[in-house]
Amino acid sequence: MGTVALLAFACATTQREAAKSPTVCDRGLCARIVSRELTNVVELEVAAPPNVALFNAWVAVSDGPPCRGGRALNAVGARGGVRMKGPLPLVAQQKLKLAFTLTLSSGRFLDLDVRGPAESICLRLPVDASPAADAGVAEAARHE
Amino acid sequence: MSDRARVARLTALAVGACLTGCVESGFRPATPVTVATSTAALEVEVLDLGAGLIVSKPDGLESVGGTVVRVRWHAREDGTGIARAFLSPPAAAPCTAGLVARAIDVDGQTRWDRPVGLGREHVVAFGFPWDDRVTAEPLVLDVDVRGAGGPACVRLPLTGGGTRYVARSNFVAGAAAGLEVGLRAHGGGALFFDGIVGRWAGPLRFTVRAGLGAGVGSRVASGDDDSSLNSSPKWVDLHLAPELSILPFVWGSRAIGITASYVVATATSGSGTVADPERDTDFMGPRLAVVLAHVLPPPLGASAHRAADAVGLELSLLRASAWPSGSGGVTYVLGLGVLFW
Numbered sequence: 001m002g003t004v005a006l007l008a009f010a011c012a013t014t015q016r017e018a019a020k021s022p023t024v025c026d027r028g029l030c031a032r033i034v035s036r037e038l039t040n041v042v043e044l045e046v047a048a049p050p051n052v053a054l055f056n057a058w059v060a061v062s063d064g065p066p067c068r069g070g071r072a073l074n075a076v077g078a079r080g081g082v083r084m085k086g087p088l089p090l091v092a093q094q095k096l097k098l099a100f101t102l103t104l105s106s107g108r109f110l111d112l113d114v115r116g117p118a119e120s121i122c123l124r125l126p127v128d129a130s131p132a133a134d135a136g137v138a139e140a141a142r143h144e
Numbered sequence: 145m146s147d148r149a150r151v152a153r154l155t156a157l158a159v160g161a162c163l164t165g166c167v168e169s170g171f172r173p174a175t176p177v178t179v180a181t182s183t184a185a186l187e188v189e190v191l192d193l194g195a196g197l198i199v200s201k202p203d204g205l206e207s208v209g210g211t212v213v214r215v216r217w218h219a220r221e222d223g224t225g226i227a228r229a230f231l232s233p234p235a236a237a238p239c240t241a242g243l244v245a246r247a248i249d250v251d252g253q254t255r256w257d258r259p260v261g262l263g264r265e266h267v268v269a270f271g272f273p274w275d276d277r278v279t280a281e282p283l284v285l286d287v288d289v290r291g292a293g294g295p296a297c298v299r300l301p302l303t304g305g306g307t308r309y310v311a312r313s314n315f316v317a318g319a320a321a322g323l324e325v326g327l328r329a330h331g332g333g334a335l336f337f338d339g340i341v342g343r344w345a346g347p348l349r350f351t352v353r354a355g356l357g358a359g360v361g362s363r364v365a366s367g368d369d370d371s372s373l374n375s376s377p378k379w380v381d382l383h384l385a386p387e388l389s390i391l392p393f394v395w396g397s398r399a400i401g402i403t404a405s406y407v408v409a410t411a412t413s414g415s416g417t418v419a420d421p422e423r424d425t426d427f428m429g430p431r432l433a434v435v436l437a438h439v440l441p442p443p444l445g446a447s448a449h450r451a452a453d454a455v456g457l458e459l460s461l462l463r464a465s466a467w468p469s470g471s472g473g474v475t476y477v478l479g480l481g482v483l484f485w
Contacts, residue, residue: 055257056256056257056261057256071253072250072253072254072255072256072257073255073256073257074254074256075256076256083256084256085256085257085258086256086257086258087257087258101253101254113257
C-alpha cells in the first residue's frame with residue numbers, strides 16, 4: 001500500500017515531463033524516460049520483444065560498465081500494481097515506474113537488465129541532465 | 145494473539161530499539177556456523193540472528209518487524225544468485241517449506257531481482273515474517289542458490305543441535321517516561337523523561353538513568369510561612385540514578401524484571417517573586433521498581449534472562465528524603481512509566 005500511495009502521490013503532485021529524454025534501443029528493446037517523480041521514482045515507456053523480462057535495474061552513479069552495480073531497484077509499478085520482487089515479464093508496450101532508494105540526480109544512468117531465453121540486454125538510459133529538471137526535482141524534494 | 149498483533153508488537157520493539165539509539169541487538173553464534181558447498185562453490189557463515197525492521201517498501205512507509213538472519217557470503221566466482229530463502233524445521237525437505245524470506249538485503253541494499261545476483265563477497269540479510277517458533281524450535285536456513293553448476297540448496301543449521309547464541313553487544317540503551325505521585329497529602333505529581341545507558345554483565349544489567357521531571361502540587365503550609373499556604377508550586381527537577389536490573393522471570397516473550405536504584409535529584413520551584421519565592425529542594429533515596437515487559441525472545445540456545453530489547457510498564461516506589469511539594473521529610477513516591485530497554 002505504501003508504494004501504491006507513493007506512486008499515486010508522485011503522479012498527482014510532482015510528475016515532471018522529461019520531454020527531451022532520448023529513446024534508447026537495443027535488439028528490439030526500446031525504452032524512454034517519460035518522467036521523474038519525487039526524487040527517486042522514474043517512469044518509463046518500454047517496448048519489448050517477445051519473451052523477455054525485466055530482471056533488474058540500477059542507478060549507476062558513475063560511467064562504469066552498465067548493469068554491473070550502483071543502486072539496485074527496490075520496487076516496480078506496472079499495470080496498476082506494485083511488484084516487490086522480480087522478474088517482471090514485459091509485453092510489447094508498457095509503462096513502468098521504477099522506485100529506488102537513491103535520489104535520481106543528473107549525470108547518472110539508469111541501467112535496465114532485461115533477459116530473454118537466449119540473451120540478455122542491458123539498456124543504459126541517461127537520467128535527465130538539464131539544470132531545470134534538477135531544480136524541479138529539488139523543489140519536489142522540499143515539498144516532501 | 146493474532147499475527148497482526150504479533151507483528152505490531154515486534155515492530156514496536158524494533159522501533160523502540162532504534163529510537164533508543166539503534167543499539168546493535170541480535171545474537172551471534174558462540175562458535176562459527178559455516179557451511180561450504182562444492183555444488184555452488186560457496187561458503188556461507190551465519191553472522192547473527194535477531195529481530196529487525198524488514199523494510200519492505202522503498203518509501204519507508206510500510207516497515208514491519210520480523211526475524212532477520214545475516215550471513216557472510218563467500219563465493220569462489222561471480223554470478224551466483226539467490227532465488228529464495230526459507231526458515232524451516234530441520235525435518236523439512238531442503239528449500240521446499242517453511243517461512244519464505246520477504247526481503248533479501250545485500251550489503252545494505254534491499255534487492256528486487258530474483259535470483260539476486262551476487263559477486264564473491266557480501267553480507268546478505270534475509271528478512272522473514274515473525275513467527276514465535278523462531279525462538280523455541282530448532283531451525284535451519286535454506287538458501288536456494290542458482291549458479292553455474294545449476295540450482296543448489298544450501299542448508300545452514302541455525303538453532304538447536306547444541307548451537308549456542310550470545311548477544312552481539314553488551315551495551316544497552318533505553319528510555320522511560322511516566323508519572324510520579326507523592327503519597328503524602330498534597331504530594332503532587334510529576335512527569336519524568338529519562339534516558340538509560342549501561343551494559344549487561346551476565347544476567348545483571350548495570351545502567352545509569354538520568355532525566356528531568358516537571359511537577360505540580362499543593363505545598364503544605366508549614367509553620368508561619370504564609371507565602372506557601374495553599375500555593376501550588378511548579379517545579380522542574382534533574383535526577384540521576386545508578387541502577388541494577390535483572391529479569392528473573394521469563395515466559396516466552398513475557399517477563400517480569402526487578403530494578404533497584406538510588407536516586408539523586410535536585411528540584412527548583414517557585415517563580416522568584418515575593419509571593420512565590422524560588423526554592424531548591426535536593427532529595428535522594430532508594431527506588432525499587434517492578435517491570436512488566438514484553439521482551440524480544442532470544443533464539444533457542446541463548447540465555448532467556450538477557451533480553452535484547454523490551455518494552456513494558458514500570459511500577460516504582462521511591463523513598464525520597466524530601467519532595468518539592470512537601471514540607472520536608474521523607475516522602476514515598478509512586479511511579480508508573482513506559483519503558484524501552
